[in-house]
Amino acid sequence: MHAHFTSLLLNLKEITITNIVNVQDDFYIYVQPTDYLQVCPQCEGRNVIRKGTAYERKVRHLPAFGRCVYLLLPAIRMSCNQCGASFVWQ
Ligand SMILES: [Zn+2]
Structure with a gap:
């Protein structure tokens, strides 16, 4: 529920929030x-x-509530079997 609410605040439909950490x-x-x-x-x-x-x-x-907000995204490597291109999740 908490992560779903934060997903609504971010308004990014392509990603799912897995964790939120407060660092400094x-x-x-x-x-x-x-x-x-x-x-x-x-x-x-x-x-x-x-x-x-x-x-x-x-x-x-x-920023939110006067604090910096960072998204930590995995750089998922992918390969195309059709043309042989290698790329990272866009
Ligand atoms: Zn391709």
Whole structure:
């Protein structure tokens, strides 16, 4: 319920909140994409596989309650079986 309410506040339908942490007066919101796979950005094919998470992106979001808000997004590596392109979740 709490995460769902925060999802409504962020108004980002493509991600799901997994955890919220308060670090030194800043909010760190850990998110995951709602979809398991993403179409290839090169050929727009759907024959794509996940190849793990390389690192975590830290994106500054709009401030809330006078504090900085950061989104921590996994950089999910993907590969297209159709054209051979490798890319990270957009
Ligand atoms: Zn492709």
